[in-house]
Amino acid sequence: MTSIADIRPMTSEDVPEVLKTGNDVFDTDEFPYSTWSLSAIAKHLDQQPEACHVAHSEGAVVGFILASMPFLTHQHWGHVEWIALRPGFQGRALASKLADASLRALYGAGATRVVADIATANRQSKLLARSLGFTELTTVSLFAAPSLEWIKTPDRAVEVAASEA
Numbered sequence: 001m002t003s004i005a006d007i008r009p010m011t012s013e014d015v016p017e018v019l020k021t022g023n024d025v026f027d028t029d030e031f032p033y034s035t036w037s038l039s040a041i042a043k044h045l046d047q048q049p050e051a052c053h054v055a056h057s058e059g060a061v062v063g064f065i066l067a068s069m070p071f072l073t074h075q076h077w078g079h080v081e082w083i084a085l086r087p088g089f090q091g092r093a094l095a096s097k098l099a100d101a102s103l104r105a106l107y108g109a110g111a112t113r114v115v116a117d118i119a120t121a122n123r124q125s126k127l128l129a130r131s132l133g134f135t136e137l138t139t140v141s142l143f144a145a146p147s148l149e150w151i152k153t154p155d156r157a158v159e160v161a162a163s164e165a
């Protein structure tokens with residue numbers, strides 16, 4: 001069966017189209033997608049170009065995956081951070097193909113483990129991860145501190161010290 005798009009390694013010439021595709025596909029008003037940027041792309045492409053791939057159709061980039069090592073302090077952990085397909089190209093196994101190419105490159109480069117951090121609300125992304133054989137290691141919630149008004153409330157440390165005096 002012919003695919004509606006092909007997968008190939010990403011090059012620096014793809015950067016503008018990858019940036020635009022991410023801007024169009026991610027909800028950049030929402031964390032973690034608000035961290036999508038040129039430097040987010042450059043970090044992976046600089047570090048591990050062989051783990052970054054694009055899906056292209058009729059000369060245009062329609063999707064991408066960006067991954068690299070290390071992950072935080074884990075020198076030999078690969079990190080799949082960004083993946084996206086334009087809506088007309090979703091549900092056609094292209095994300096699975098992109099991930100396959102990236103995982104092979106990461107393990108080929110010496111990764112001992114590959115991780116992906118996925119927003120709890122991102123159902124499609126979790127389905128993709130599970131279909132690739134990823135299993136859940138841990139769940140981290142982002143908590144927001146009280147609003148700026150909070151600094152007008154009494155200093156808790158001072159209150160405690162006063163009550164202990």
Ligand SMILES: CC(C)(COP(=O)(O)OP(=O)(O)OC[C@H]1O[C@@H](n2cnc3c(N)ncnc32)[C@H](O)[C@@H]1OP(=O)(O)O)[C@@H](O)C(=O)NCCC(=O)NCCS
Pocket residue numbers: 025026081082083084085086089090091092093094095096097122124125127128129131
């Ligand atoms: C996440 C995303 C890349 C998945 O792309 P996709 O083209 O739908 O994925 P595929 O067609 O390769 O499907 C991969 C697997 O996920 C499953 N899947 C993906 N989306 C699904 C959905 N909406 N409903 C049911 N299953 C779904 C598929 O069934 C398939 O599993 P299988 O191989 O066991 O059948 C795509 O939905 C996307 O671009 N989302 C917006 C950007 C985003 O949130 N990216 C992730 C965070 S960086």
